[in-house]
Amino acid sequence: MRNLRKDQIVTIEDLETAKSEILECIKRIGTERNLNSPVHRWLKSAEVRALLGFSPGKLQAVRESGLLKYTKIGGNIYYDPEDLQSLFSNNQFKCRS
Numbered sequence: 001m002r003n004l005r006k007d008q009i010v011t012i013e014d015l016e017t018a019k020s021e022i023l024e025c026i027k028r029i030g031t032e033r034n035l036n037s038p039v040h041r042w043l044k045s046a047e048v049r050a051l052l053g054f055s056p057g058k059l060q061a062v063r064e065s066g067l068l069k070y071t072k073i074g075g076n077i078y079y080d081p082e083d084l085q086s087l088f089s090n091n092q093f094k095c096r097s
Contacts, residue, residue, distance in 0.1 A: 044077070
């Protein structure tokens with residue numbers, strides 16, 4: 001877009017050009033972020049404990065019981081958010097009246 005002065009009148013064409021340039025920048029930023037972001041979001045133990053309100057021992061017990069899958073890399077344990085959803089979906093009980 002050409003340089004504008006403060007006292008210059010802005011036309012509809014100027015505004016449409018600015019709009020197009022802004023939209024292109026937003027699309028480019030979105031594409032760059034998608035290329036640089038991980039495909040999958042893993043949760044660490046602390047995040048899962050905060051999310052579920054579990055103590056470290058409770059989370060360990062659920063993990064060791066085989067109810068919740070996990071990935072261990074080095075000393076860190078990671079959980080798949082979909083596995084957390086499955087844990088609760090597969091263990092739902094319907095109340096009988």
